[in-house]
Amino acid sequence: MGSLILSGGGSYEQNLDVYQFLVNKVDADKPILYIPLAGDEEHRSYQRSFDYIKSILMPLGVKEFVMWTDLADKKREDLTRFSAVYFSGGRSVTLLEVLKKSGFDEVIRQYYNDGGIIFGQSAGAILFGSDISYTTKQRQTNQYRPLQLLHGTRLWCHYVKEDDEFIYHHLNNENIPFIALADGGAIHVTKRRIEVIAEDVYDMRNNRDGRCKNQLRRGQPLKN
Numbered sequence: 001m002g003s004l005i006l007s008g009g010g011s012y013e014q015n016l017d018v019y020q021f022l023v024n025k026v027d028a029d030k031p032i033l034y035i036p037l038a039g040d041e042e043h044r045s046y047q048r049s050f051d052y053i054k055s056i057l058m059p060l061g062v063k064e065f066v067m068w069t070d071l072a073d074k075k076r077e078d079l080t081r082f083s084a085v086y087f088s089g090g091r092s093v094t095l096l097e098v099l100k101k102s103g104f105d106e107v108i109r110q111y112y113n114d115g116g117i118i119f120g121q122s123a124g125a126i127l128f129g130s131d132i133s134y135t136t137k138q139r140q141t142n143q144y145r146p147l148q149l150l151h152g153t154r155l156w157c158h159y160v161k162e163d164d165e166f167i168y169h170h171l172n173n174e175n176i177p178f179i180a181l182a183d184g185g186a187i188h189v190t191k192r193r194i195e196v197i198a199e200d201v202y203d204m205r206n207n208r209d210g211r212c213k214n215q216l217r218r219g220q221p222l223k224n
Helices: 012-025 046-060 092-102 104-113 161-174
Strands: 003-007 032-035 065-067 084-087 117-121 154-157 178-181 186-189 194-198 201-207 210-216
Touching: 003 012, 012 046, 012 117, 012 186, 012 194, 032 046, 046 065, 092 104, 104 117, 161 178, 161 201, 161 210, 178 186
Parallel strands: 003 117, 032 065, 032 084, 084 117, 154 178
Antiparallel strands: 003 186, 178 201, 186 194, 201 210
8 A cells, every 4th residue: 555654844853753754664775766856956956955865864774865857758667666755845836747747647646556655745745635726826727736645635834823814715715625734744645544643733624613623643543
């Protein structure tokens, strides 16, 4: 069964439990594939981001890493040698555009369906939800249809309570629930359930009584 490990972002210290969760699940003798394509290379080079992730995960036991910056012609069988695929942060629309144009969205979906482990951070996590229109002012986002592996919910990252009004606005307009992840917050998603692996995580939705916001605790499953 596939695993999605999704982080709301934040510092190394805030995400240490999440990184350890990832390392505990992978085969440490196989490389992790790192995909930085959500990022703006003019702001921070892909190599610099790659070196940063290696500096975090190598002390935890991962021995080898590979970075891909070109997804053209990549096939499902190309992923067999990796223990996990890591999508870093930036802009979800930018990343999804690359995935769609290369066809890698279907490759990564099949990898997950076949039992693959995927780590997504911030924008690299949002793309697995049911909607990303709230992340961009562009009117047309149909071509950026996300991967929809989050059980009918969408993801809000870097959550702070000041975001509530904006989130409720989108709940009223689209009525698609949000899972809101603060920096350091993270969830583990499988084909059957969503479970909190690092707080702070919030379930935000409309119900019969109106707006609903529930903080979820570590180990607590989310029921949809």
